[in-house]
Amino acid sequence: MRGFRTLAPPLVALALILATWEVLARALQIPAFLLPPPSAVARATLAELGDLALAASVTGRAALYGFLMSACVGTLVAIAMSSSRILERAFYPYTVFLQTVPIVAIAPLLVLWFGAGLRSVMVSSFIVSVFPVITNALSGIRSVEPALRDLFRLYGASRLSTLTKLELPAALPAIVTGLRVAAGLSVIGAIVGEFVAGFSESGAGLGIVILSSYRQMRTDLLFSAVLFAALLGLVLFGAVNLAGHLLLSRWHPSARNP
Amino acid sequence: MTLSKLALVSLCALAAALPSCSKKSAEPPRGAAVVLALDWVPEPEFGGFYAARELGAFGRQGLDVEIRGGGAGAPVVQLVAAGQVQFGIAGADEVITARARGADVVPIYATFQTSPQGIMAHAARGYKTLGEVLKSGTLAIEPGVAYSAFLKKKYGGFGATLVPYDGGVARFMTDPALAQQCFVTAEPLAAKKKGGDPQVFLVADEGYNPYAAVVIVKKSTLTDHPDWVKGFVTAAREGWTSYLATPAPTNAVMQKLNPSMDAETFASAAAAEKVLTESADTTAHGLGAMTRARWETLGNQLADLSLVLKAPPVDDYFVALP
Incomplete structure (x- = not known):
């Protein structure tokens, strides 16, 4: 019953949106190359299912690697910055730079540096998704209650045990929030990376499918590819949520069911 | 659309009201405001159109043409089909x-009789044929372009690793094993300028030769504004004739x-265009000429x-030049 109550509203909303879209597309006779109706997208998806799934697996792998890099590097950078105000002041502004990097502009350079293929795409995914991890982890570590810090100091806890026993557990909810944002961004980063750096014949990712279907004016297939990209984002997001739930549910109110 | 109609109407009203004064007026009459959307940045491959504007050839045909530059993947066909631009x-x-996808656009002027599309490789690799180029190394090519499918079929697949073309020659300059798509009038000149050794194979020589830089309009324009179509073609022909003879003044405008792109590259690109824009058909019918047979061949190709389910009927879209 509870499952139904959680699932029903979004599903009904989806059905409504799709129905409205279908009816409007038909009633207004919008040409399919401008905006295909959902039925056309569904047909294209079914017809190209094998290729789309393959492309999604290629993009998914790059996004996953990029995401994992973001999670590791982002958290490590946050820990380093939290350990010293000087470090934070010196480097934090440049992490903001990462967030504002126009990835489309530097993606061609990534190819020159790392060569075409998985490595460049992964790095593109990493660049786009690392900032929210850093900033959330940092603010999580910074928000540890001063009284608890004092307690650790009072008992003469080492820097390492303060980090592992106090700061990281306390920052975990914030880190998970950062990872949730990074999950979606890593897919975007991978697709933009593929626009420039992906392999386009064998092992073509969703980014290539998007470019190619645009070139061929197969707008229906383009939407299918976008749909698969959204699904990838959802899967990563779901995995982060699940991990967060497993890690936090025993003690943190943000993950406890009401 | 309504704005341009309004402009036409008011122009007619003005002409009717002031029949005697119109000759004395220093201001040239403003024509119908239309837009020509390019599928790339201003480059010599559009030289004749800029020349037509600069020479006032469009104006003499009653057209006030705004030329709008594009970039990689500019949705020109969609814009024309949706009526947001006229040309x-x-x-x-x-x-x-x-x-084939339902966009009702028709061609009215075929600038390049020989497609400038080519594949350029490093001369140092010592290739004799395009087939050899495609066998190994890396090939940068826009995903989904038709000639890529043609080459793939002709040579039974690519041995080379395909990557997306990024619109420049930087990768070509650093990677000796990279070949890339090019317009024979653009990238090879840029690469040479930077000290590269490009060797170009024309796709047209391989048996795939679509007209390039084709001017398109929405099909309804043929009946709604036949004067625009006729005027545009006349002016384009005048512009291209002038541009191919003396490209320098127009190149200066485009270079701004x-x-x-530097002036020297502009000049050498313009010089390379002459043979591509001329054919037996243009000698007989004037620049921009198109034949039914070539459209039919292309549709069948x-x-x-399998890029289209079946070739669209030629007579639905082919119109002989006015």
């Missing part, structure tokens, strides 16, 4: 693909819009490559 530039294969 656009596209490749002939794009026109047929677009028609596209400073990334695209159907053979």
